[in-house]
Amino acid sequence: ETSDKWKGARKKCFLLAAYITLCSLSGSTTYLPAMPAAQLDLGATDLEMALTLIGPNLILAFGPLFTGPLSDRFGRRTVVFLYVGFFGSLLIAAGAFNIWILIIGRTLSYVFCCGFAAI
Numbered sequence: 001e002t003s004d005k006w007k008g009a010r011k012k013c014f015l016l017a018a019y020i021t022l023c024s025l026s027g028s029t030t031y032l033p034a035m036p037a038a039q040l041d042l043g044a045t046d047l048e049m050a051l052t053l054i055g056p057n058l059i060l061a062f063g064p065l066f067t068g069p070l071s072d073r074f075g076r077r078t079v080v081f082l083y084v085g086f087f088g089s090l091l092i093a094a095g096a097f098n099i100w101i102l103i104i105g106r107t108l109s110y111v112f113c114c115g116f117a118a119i
Contacts, residue, residue: 028053031106044099052099055107063114083115 031052039049071079086108093105 028056038102042096042099042102048099048103051103052106055103056110059107059110060114063111067115079115083112086112086115 035049035052038044038052039046067079067083070082089105089108089112091105093102093109096102096105
């Protein structure tokens with residue numbers, strides 16, 4: 001009976017992690033059409049707008065190389081709670097009033113996403 005409870009909880013946890021991973025991958029897809037408007041709104045150069053893509057993609061590429069060993073060392077649950085803290089960085093990116101705040105917010109939000117990608 002107890003194992004049936006855990007099966008349901010594991011399934012829910014897996015579905016949540018899959019959803020978060022899919023959201024992280026679709027973040028750039030939904031951001032790309034808005035880039036020209038954001039560039040005008042923030043008064044950014046082309047290079048600065050490119051940095052809003054480069055930083056997050058570097059984190060997404062190399063971040064799991066660090067989160068995998070962290071989850072082995074400290075346990076998956078601890079690492080998940082650590083990366084949930086980066087979820088607030090999505091609010092930083094959403095409320096950005098200049099380009100550097102947007103770059104930092106998007107990059108930190110991908111730190112959150114790569115924590116779930118490795119686990």
